[in-house]
Amino acid sequence: MNSTAPPTQQLPDPQPSRRELNKAATRDAIANAALDFLRRSELNTFTVDDVAAAAGVSRRTFFNYFSSVEAAVASFTQNYLDQVIVELEARPADEPVLESAQIALSAVGSARNLAILAETFALTQDPQLGRFQLQAWEECSLKITDVARHRLPPDTDELYLYALVGAVTGSCRAAFQVWFRKHGTAVTDESLADLRGFLDSTISHIRTGFTH
Amino acid sequence: MNSTAPPTQQLPDPQPSRRELNKAATRDAIANAALDFLRRSELNTFTVDDVAAAAGVSRRTFFNYFSSVEAAVASFTQNYLDQVIVELEARPADEPVLESAQIALSAVGSARNLAILAETFALTQDPQLGRFQLQAWEECSLKITDVARHRLPPDTDELYLYALVGAVTGSCRAAFQVWFRKHGTAVTDESLADLRGFLDSTISHIRTGFTH
DNA sequence: ACGCAGCTTGCACCAAGTGCAAACTTGCAC
DNA sequence: GTGCAAGTTTGCACTTGGTGCAAGCTGCGT
Numbered sequence: 001m002n003s004t005a006p007p008t009q010q011l012p013d014p015q016p017s018r019r020e021l022n023k024a025a026t027r028d029a030i031a032n033a034a035l036d037f038l039r040r041s042e043l044n045t046f047t048v049d050d051v052a053a054a055a056g057v058s059r060r061t062f063f064n065y066f067s068s069v070e071a072a073v074a075s076f077t078q079n080y081l082d083q084v085i086v087e088l089e090a091r092p093a094d095e096p097v098l099e100s101a102q103i104a105l106s107a108v109g110s111a112r113n114l115a116i117l118a119e120t121f122a123l124t125q126d127p128q129l130g131r132f133q134l135q136a137w138e139e140c141s142l143k144i145t146d147v148a149r150h151r152l153p154p155d156t157d158e159l160y161l162y163a164l165v166g167a168v169t170g171s172c173r174a175a176f177q178v179w180f181r182k183h184g185t186a187v188t189d190e191s192l193a194d195l196r197g198f199l200d201s202t203i204s205h206i207r208t209g210f211t212h
Numbered sequence: 213m214n215s216t217a218p219p220t221q222q223l224p225d226p227q228p229s230r231r232e233l234n235k236a237a238t239r240d241a242i243a244n245a246a247l248d249f250l251r252r253s254e255l256n257t258f259t260v261d262d263v264a265a266a267a268g269v270s271r272r273t274f275f276n277y278f279s280s281v282e283a284a285v286a287s288f289t290q291n292y293l294d295q296v297i298v299e300l301e302a303r304p305a306d307e308p309v310l311e312s313a314q315i316a317l318s319a320v321g322s323a324r325n326l327a328i329l330a331e332t333f334a335l336t337q338d339p340q341l342g343r344f345q346l347q348a349w350e351e352c353s354l355k356i357t358d359v360a361r362h363r364l365p366p367d368t369d370e371l372y373l374y375a376l377v378g379a380v381t382g383s384c385r386a387a388f389q390v391w392f393r394k395h396g397t398a399v400t401d402e403s404l405a406d407l408r409g410f411l412d413s414t415i416s417h418i419r420t421g422f423t424h
Numbered sequence: 425a426c427g428c429a430g431c432t433t434g435c436a437c438c439a440a441g442t443g444c445a446a447a448c449t450t451g452c453a454c
Numbered sequence: 455g456t457g458c459a460a461g462t463t464t465g466c467a468c469t470t471g472g473t474g475c476a477a478g479c480t481g482c483g484t
Contacts, residue, residue: 098422127347130347130350131343131344131346131347132343134343134346134347134350135339135342135343135346138342138346152424153424156424158390158393159386159387159390159410159413159414160417160422160424162383162386162387162389162390163383163386163387163390163413163414163417163422164383164417164422165386166379166382166383166384166385166386166387167378167379167380167382167383167386167417167418167422168379168382169382170378170379170380170381170382170383171374171375171376171378171379171382172378173378174371174374174375174377174378174379175371175374175375175378177374178370178371178374178375181370198371201371201375202371202375205372205375205376205379206379206421206422207421207422207423208421208423209418209419209420209421210310210372210375210376210379210418210419211419211420212364212365212368212372
């Protein structure tokens with residue numbers, strides 16, 4: 001590690017300049033506007049112009065930030081999963097991967113974030129939107145694969161590595177889905193505890209096998 | 213099993229009327245034309261009009277069959293996964309699910325189909341296309357969940373069911389990916405044997421757990 | 425205060441996708 | 455085979471999505 005520059009994984013943190021703050025604010029405004037429209041109406045009953053107007057930017061600026069409304073909505077899921085990755089990378093390198101995963105998943109607690117994640121599961125019924133959510137998970141898988149590669153013994157089979165990551169992300173997504181079906185978008189302390197339980201139990205199954 | 217007719221995978225077979233044959237042919241022509249364009253050029257360097265013209269139909273007819281070029285390309289993956297589902301449903305109901313899965317995955321052998329599946333993995337580097345592939349796997353997951361529900365003990369936890377299916381599809385997709393990275397689009401007897409080995413080994417890990 | 429770099433915006437343009445109604449095919453009954 | 459009903463294809467018109475470009479605005483360092 002390096003002592004003169006921030007060595008780990010915070011790219012844009014020191015001195016968030018005015019420009020960066022503005023950009024982040026604009027991005028947020030757009031994403032939230034998109035989510036808002038989605039909350040009260042179906043996809044395709046509103047246009048990009050509507051969203052841009054609601055966010056207080058021009059249509060062109062919308063497309064500077066997101067390539068579509070779907071992408072804007074998916075950004076919430078992406079943010080969440082990125083947080084998980086950061087938590088995962090923060091775990092000690094000699095900890096068993098699945099244990100790290102379990103902890104990383106439980107660590108990301110911010111109820112506000114989870115509430116939005118739950119909402120996106122609700123809204124994802126539309127296949128047009130679902131595609132983008134799936135892609136967010138897929139990108140997450142790629143990143144996790146990189147992390148996991150360094151945690152497993154260096155002679156680990158590639159197939160083992162990929163299958164493991166695929167199983168983890170696939171089943172965790174399933175756990176979120178089951179959680180949402182049970183609790184809806186109401187995120188309380190109990191429902192969060194439930195979620196943690198679901199994720200724990202899912203990872204356990206991955207670790208010890210699905211032998212009913 | 214059945215002895216009078218080829219028992220496996222035909223749903224709409226009895227009396228494929230002229231209309232149905234025509235429709236199927238048109239659909240094939242369009243999907244193949246789309247794949248052909250993709251083989252020799254990047255996505256977005258050709259238009260729907262190009263594909264429609266190559267398939268010998270009007271632009272409007274293209275959209276009667278597929279909602280986009282991406283969807284047309286994804287139809288190959290979809291067909292493949294549908295075949296797997298049919299094989300899966302054909303397994304006896306009292307067989308352990310994971311064993312059924314293992315057999316169903318190995319049964320779908322048609323080298324031609326697998327070659328195209330491998331190709332789509334190659335072409336799926338484009339995220340625009342990847343989204344649709346992911347969705348095909350997701351739909352497949354839903355169908356598998358229904359099948360699995362009837363195979364597992366009736367008091368099985370929903371979480372267990374969903375996590376199992378998520379793990380299976382997630383890791384099998386990973387297996388296909390590893391397979392493609394190793395062999396490319398050249399589908400030989402050996403590479404097919406390799407694929408079967410990968411899928412077997414993946415399912416085994418799901419069954420007995422990922423304990424490195 | 426000045427200038428540079430980065431962001432936003434309007435404009436023009438092409439391609440995606442859809443509704444509609446007219447033409448054309450196929451299936452079926454007589 | 456004649457003719458009709460139902461299903462399919464096509465052209466046309468129209469809205470929206472998405473991008474390149476050039477001009478204008480804003481934050482930043484000197």
